[in-house]
Amino acid sequence: IINGKIMDDYIERFLAAGEKKRTVYLLSDAELYRVTLRVTAKEEVTVNGKTREAYKIAIDPDIGLFSPVKIFITKNYGWYSCEPPYEWLKFKGLESSLDSPVVEMTPLEAHR
Secondary structure (H helix, E strand, O other): OEEOOOHHHHHHHHHHOOOOEEEEEEEEOOEEEEEEEEEEEEEEEEEOOEEEEEEEEEEEEOOOOOOHHHHHOOOOEEEEEOOOOOOEEEEEEEOOOOOOOEEEEOOOOOOO
């Protein structure tokens, strides 16, 4: 079980171990969600004026493969640098819960 405060550390360890997919339980707003973390691509992202190569990671709630609701849920993605220590670079998706607004977040300070 992880929460939003330790998710970045968890994903950094996930990438350091060379993993491409893992299912975990995410605790958010007193709700427990089963989510799959999956590396979907390697992309260049520009954050704070610096372009870096990053892993794009889907953060996908497991609500049933054939659930019609899943079609309407906004996809959540995190981008992490391709080199150790696999720093968080960007997030785009739901702010907190399934009915929250879509946000895009980046760090306030430029990484390396």
